[in-house]
Amino acid sequence: MGSVIATSRTSSPHARRARSTSQVMLWVMVATLPGLAMQTVYFGWGNLINVVLCVLLAVGAEAMVLALRKRPLTFYLKDNTAAVTGLLLGLALPPLAPWWVSAMAVVTAIVLAKQLYGGLGSNPFNPAMVGYALVLVSFPLAMTTNWAAPAGLWQAAPDLSATVQSIFGGGQTAVDAFTMATPLDVYKHEITSHVASEVWQNPTFGTGIAKGWEWVNVAFLSGGIGLIVLRIITWHIPVSMLAALTVMSLAFGSNPDVTTPLSLHMLAGATMLGAFFIATDPVSAATSHQGKLIYGAGIGVLLYLIRTWGNYPDAVAFAVLLMNFAAPFIDHYTQPRTYGHRKARRGIASKGH
């Protein structure tokens, strides 16, 4: 009566070929598309133009440095990592930022933060965030006044030619009518002199949580979940980062009349883009699962600290960079136990052994 139940048609070995870096990066780019689409629908053409500009510049800068370093061009260019760096910058920069701000950010990211450290895999810091932080520190005016007003592509948003003119016009700031401060910025400053119900009247917020921004964040969230399902990223960093942000917000900012509420922390600003696409950069993040949990939580805590008590309304770049500093240290203390060893080798070997 020994019947064998066939559970699977395929036989061993079950090992599959690992995805190449090029494929992984391609999937990352595909996963950002919903977010980019939402940005375009709610805020106009700015982000789309920025993305194209930044990707072209990133690939160009990468090619230039590779040529200077006498490395094979096609081999390195086709891993798509430069394009992803450019793409992330295009998504993160203010939609109407002047072209030279974007160019400065991209060139810094590729040349200074990536290639000068030895290229892909050797950079201790997330290149896109180094570029972003540099322009954020250097050009505070251009980086705060060029956020597009949520207007809808088919409604009041500037049309394609007006957007191009604004980005490539060479001025520091776009036309006032097109722009608006970000919801996080508005809430942080208005709440010092108003109560929450008054602040919510500000046109930045609309009828939802933060007009347009919530859909952009939901789109990035869905793209990020797609990456987890495809096993391109693991859940550890995004989940621990968002959990830490939630805990911080509930612990220190539960009163919306004093501080920015949790809904805005989650769904306005660059939280979801940061959690799923930026903090998960495999090169500059912590390596082990336990390490990733600590790393992500650190970003979440820093994000809340800087947003609430720091000088910047959004802080994904600084939070990620600060935890990049800590990643080697975290790795040092979270090495998993290897098979056959009783204990994991963590930290500095004690003198007794």
Add this chain to the structure above:
Amino acid sequence: MTTKTSLEIIRDGLWTNNPALVQVLGLCPLLAVTSTVVNALGLGLATLMVITGSNLAVSLIRNFVTDSVRLPAFVMIIASLVTSAEMLMQAFTYQLYQILGIFIPLIVTNCAILGRADAFASKNKPLPAVLDGFMMGCGFLVVLVILGAMRELVGQGTLFSGMDLLFGPAAADWTLRPLDNYPNMLFMMLPPGAFIGLGLLIALKNSIDGQLARRRAARAEPVIASGRKRVRVTGTVS
């Protein structure tokens, strides 16, 4: 120890053993005050004065101070010279003195100065010691000024602005402004800009050294290791 010729001392201070580019000493003032040419020049001149004077004084007392107390003695000498420099600046370039602020007294802690006192002046006669101090100071000054020029140009789009602080009212219109409407790049004016600028300067020096070494190697006769057998193909090997 072998004594160095004057030429070697000069070359050491300005290039081979440059305090800023090779020894990478005295980073604190180097990074803090090089936001403009005039700041860099002011601090560079003060440092030059102090390092020359301290090398002379240390060399003069080198046979009378025991090893165990030499460092406190050197620091005392440097501190009194820095105080004199500070008073001079307060008297003649008061505005610059105010801009540089704490970094003038901090010259005392510039390791380049103490380093030269201990490594060179305490072991050499006064004349070479003075030359060494002067050349090291010049090497430091040149790097400060180049870094200051880089940061001023990229950071605020000017060159030689505020030179009247150092050279009197006649220098008020020395300011060059290559680009109109330049958006200030704050990053270069902040400390990270100084780190990146210094990194680029060190890289430039190393690449020039590499070029020179390659050129020298190409010019030199190929060295044949002794005892190696060579196949004689044609002609004669001398």
